[in-house]
Amino acid sequence: MKTKYTREELRHLVLQQAQGPEIAGITGYLEIRLYEYLTAKIKERQDRLKYLVSDHNGLVSYWAHPDLDYRGLTPGCHNCLEGKITHIRHSTKCTQSCMFCYYFGQKMPPMAKNQYEVSNATKLFTLEELKIVFDKQGSSVDAIGWLYKEPLMEMDKMKPVMQYLAKLGHFQYLYTNGVFATPENLVKLHHWGLNEIRFNLSATQFSEKVIKNLAAAGRLFEWVVIEIPMYEQVYDDFIDNKDAILETGLTHMNLAELQLNVNTWNHYDGDPVILYRHRFGNLSPVTSREFVYDIIELAEKEMWPVVINDCSNDTKYYRDLVPDPPFPGVTTYEPKMGVPSETFYWIIDNILEDEVEIF
Numbered sequence: 176m177k178t179k180y181t182r183e184e185l186r187h188l189v190l191q192q193a194q195g196p197e198i199a200g201i202t203g204y205l206e207i208r209l210y211e212y213l214t215a216k217i218k219e220r221q222d223r224l225k226y227l228v229s230d231h232n233g234l235v236s237y238w239a240h241p242d243l244d245y246r247g248l249t250p251g252c253h254n255c256l257e258g259k260i261t262h263i264r265h266s267t268k269c270t271q272s273c274m275f276c277y278y279f280g281q282k283m284p285p286m287a288k289n290q291y292e293v294s295n296a297t298k299l300f301t302l303e304e305l306k307i308v309f310d311k312q313g314s315s316v317d318a319i320g321w322l323y324k325e326p327l328m329e330m331d332k333m334k335p336v337m338q339y340l341a342k343l344g345h346f347q348y349l350y351t352n353g354v355f356a357t358p359e360n361l362v363k364l365h366h367w368g369l370n371e372i373r374f375n376l377s378a379t380q381f382s383e384k385v386i387k388n389l390a391a392a393g394r395l396f397e398w399v400v401i402e403i404p405m406y407e408q409v410y411d412d413f414i415d416n417k418d419a420i421l422e423t424g425l426t427h428m429n430l431a432e433l434q435l436n437v438n439t440w441n442h443y444d445g446d447p448v449i450l451y452r453h454r455f456g457n458l459s460p461v462t463s464r465e466f467v468y469d470i471i472e473l474a475e476k477e478m479w480p481v482v483i484n485d486c487s488n489d490t491k492y493y494r495d496l497v498p499d500p501p502f503p504g505v506t507t508y509e510p511k512m513g514v515p516s517e518t519f520y521w522i523i524d525n526i527l528e529d530e531v532e533i534f
């Protein structure tokens with residue numbers, strides 16, 4: 176087996192879609208080189224930010240205005256990172272069809288009125304069974320997230336569970352596309368015991384109506400978050416609506432590195448969109464995290480009164496390092512596909528030296 180390769184030889188091997196241990200070693204080497212290159216670029220940008228906080232060996236980073244009383248991640252995020260959460264899914268309906276949706280194009284069977292899913296447990300629970308699960312195992316989690324499709328499409332189903340969990344003292348947070356987060360519905364959720372609400376503004380291309388709903392949430396909840404996946408269109412929409420968003424009274428921005436999978440990876444055109452696989456699984460465009468830092472740099476220049484979470488693949492790697500997954504298991508988003516060959520050509524052409532020693 177050779178140990179040194181020229182660019183041309185590597186291109187040829189990728190083009191041939193060569194098989195076997197040699198190519199596995201080469202693509203593994205190329206992926207690590209790309210990861211190191213991207214990490215170094217982000218680190219350079221991080222080092223220039225005065226109010227960026229980095230924790231856990233740099234895997235978790237967020238920017239916070241220095242005068243805020245609370246300069247940290249939300250309790251929902253904090254518990255998620257420390258493995259002290261579980262999720263409830265109770266609806267398979269949604270009003271939108273987002274091109275970045277992890278479930279894009281998948282037909283979901285409806286869930287019956289008396290069925291709930293906890294995290295990724297394969298078993299469905301009735302309301303009474305769910306209460307027993309939380310009575311017995313609830314002490315192993317602090318926070319409970321309501322997610323999956325659009326939870327507010329079936330609010331009646333949430334009410335008894337949310338009230339029960341609030342009585343047990345659990346912190347609850349919910350993701351919504353904001354369409355049904357009307358002032359009336361927000362008052363109900365607040366009353367039932369919801370603590371933190373996260374709006375995905377990109378699901379409606381930052382609709383004016385949803386930004387108004389965000390402002391209504393800002394008047395009610397202690398923790399009001401926008402959570403958006405970062406790519407060029409979302410960045411542009413965010414900038415166009417920046418002032419209106421900052422006036423809503425939100426407390427946090429979770430800017431997520433866009434995660435792609437077999438349903439969504441080919442929805443993005445561009446120049447071209449090069450994907451990389453994070454060292455431990457997630458597949459993302461190489462540019463996604465750059466947009467996060469474009470926003471954070473602007474926040475520091477204009478001193479926005481918020482906390483901005485760089486919710487990167489590194490952060491999710493840290494999150495997934497839990498010794499014993501909390502009951503009944505954590506939700507993971509494996510891409511279920513490999514890296515396209517364009518990525519390897521891009522690495523060879525843009526990062527590598529003329530000759531590299533691989534083995």
Ligand code: SF4
Pocket residue numbers: 269270271272273275276277278323324325352375378
């Ligand atoms: S709003 Fe959320 S669940 Fe609905 S399509 Fe968009 S990403 Fe998927």
